[in-house]
Amino acid sequence: MPETTNGLARGLRLQAAWCAALESPLYASLLESAADDLESGGPVATIIEGFGEEPGSAALALRLMGSVHRLVLDDTLPDLARHYPSTGGDGDDAAAWRLFRQALIDYPSRIRDLLAGGCQTNEVGRSAALLGGFLEVAHRTGLPLRILEIGASAGLNLRWDRYRYESAEGSWGDPSSRVRFTHSYDIPPPMNRPAEVIERKGCDLHPIDPNSEDGALTLRSLIWADQLGRMAQLDGALEIARDDPLEVEEIDAASFLERELARPRRGVATVVFHSVFMQYVDESSRQRIATAIEEARVFYLRMEPADTFEIRLDGELLGTCHAHGTHVRWVVNEQ
Ligand SMILES: C[S@@+](CC[C@H](N)C(=O)[O-])C[C@H]1O[C@@H](n2cnc3c(N)ncnc32)[C@H](O)[C@@H]1O
Known part of the structure; x- marks a missing residue:
């Protein structure tokens, strides 16, 4: 053979x-x-x-x-x-x-x-993994959040604050949200923390428009056909996206960050974030992304594969999870 x-x-x-x-x-x-x-x-x-x-x-x-x-x-x-x-x-x-x-x-x-045509997913479940990181920044700074997602795909995780998260120890978000995470946490992050997003922007080399028929079909087709929970979360997120459109800009992540982080912003906590993204980025772009984040001194939240998937804020390991944002195990204690 x-x-x-x-x-x-x-x-x-x-x-x-x-x-x-x-x-x-x-x-x-x-x-x-x-x-x-x-x-x-x-x-x-x-x-x-x-x-x-x-x-x-x-x-x-x-x-x-x-x-x-x-x-x-x-x-x-x-x-x-x-x-x-x-x-x-x-x-x-x-x-x-x-x-x-x-x-x-x-x-x-x-x-x-x-x-x-490639494999371009946008996994809404990863919002459940990222949630604790956003709440951590809001808690530590007491400031409203300005969030910038690189490799945002259709931008569904840019609306993480429109979703509902439930665990054995607490819950967060709109109880009537059409996107509900009820089985994502083995060890949940602290959820008794308010957070407000006042600005959100995303970029992707090939953004998917979740409000177009073709874009929605692309996203749905990449959900595994026997995973109805993920499909329901995606369908809920597509509905929310219809009510609350936002643009994911078609631009390389390094150029996007160099522009967005060029000037300091006061009165907000800027969080750059990404999930399952870095493996697609070449070495020189990785360097430019790291430099832009370091020089701007913003918060840097990500969920990326290691031995398992890790959720990190700046240099700190916050938790681990599975690829689609389930089995989140938070490791940072209440501060
Ligand atoms: C596996 S998808 C993950 C999408 C989303 N972050 C999620 O977790 O559902 C990776 C995304 O990164 C985008 N991407 C890859 N290289 C990029 C770059 N240099 N700049 C911006 N986006 C990029 C791809 O187009 C794709 O949408």
């Missing part, structure tokens, strides 16, 4: 294991079947031909799943929809795999076009 096929099959199996660990049995099973199919030269091999040289961060396995999910959501694949929970289906993985495989044979050019 060619080395690239081996590598791609390994990538599909690795993603299958992550999906299993992150509680998506349907995607875990479909990806295992896709790896078998690739190794036996089936339609998966044809569909992903030419994508073999990409780095792992390009998330080919998730793009494959997202491409087919998109055709389920836009009614191209009504039979597969009967087995995808996101469209009310039964989650039968064996039946889903047969139809998934057939879709690769029936719609090769549409799926290859979608595959080429």
